[in-house]
Amino acid sequence: MRSCDYFDAHTHIENFGEYQSIPALFKSNINENIGLLMMAMDTPSYLEAANAGRGCKNAVAAFGIHPWRAHLYHGKADEFEKYVREAAVVGEIGLCGKWAPEESEPFQQEVFERLLFLSKKYSRPVSVHTVGREAECFDIIKASGAANVCIHWFHGDPAAAKKYLDLGCYFSIGPDVGSSDEADRLARYLPRERILMETDGADCFTWARKCKKSPWQYEPSAIIDVYYRAARARGESLDTLSLYVKENFLSFTGL
Ligand SMILES: [Zn+2]
Secondary structure (H helix, E strand, O other), X not given: OOOOOEEEEEEOHHHHOOHHHHHHHOOOHHHHOEEEEEOOOOHHHHHHHHHHHOOOOOEEXXXXXXXXXXXXXXXXXXXXXXXXXXXXXXXXXXXXXXOXXXXXXXXXXXXXXXXXXXXXXXXXXXXXXXXOOHHHHHHHHHHHOOOOEEEEOOOOOHHHHHHHHHOOOEEEEOOOOOOOHHHHHHHHHOOHHHEEEOOOOOOHHHHHOOOOOOOOOOOOOHHHHHHHHHHXXXXXXXXXXXXXXXXXXXXXXXX
């Protein structure tokens, strides 16, 4: 991981195509230069990512239950511990107030709190989804005492971002940077020691940028375009940005 220049702190490899093709994909020269945290939606997707990442030194599988799937894991929290223990990172976890199915709502908090507790117990870094429930997520993270937290693709206002910064959180900038005023504002606002980059899965580009087809669709190297746009929004060179994002990524993950 330390030999990479670029890091995608939050991706979903389902979007790269068939899981079986992933080891071959990572062997291309450009992809060898990219470190990936492969987020889980649920237990099966964690197991698939862990399997696909075996032998890929730059791709690390995270274990988590996405808030959209929380209802499927009600009462099954005992299963989480062994996966948190074996995974180097926890994610994607959190609360969602915007796109989650209604049946997940009564169970999101219980699943989130349990996984935060375990991430603290095993000192795992965490990637958190906060969309539409930014204030509640803040209170829960603060109460949990979890130390190494990255807020993924943040949609809250600068005052909310400041609270997370004061708590010591990182932020991963999403693929809408460069095409959304809100994302550009956040990219400029964040101090350099707290910035990470993410794609949220390469096919999020089409959604984030409101285009029909992305040239990056099945490529881990899509993350370089996020770096490029974030550097432009911050008025910095790509080299400058990538150097400090690397430092941040390594200290966030401990990898
Ligand atoms: Zn995600």
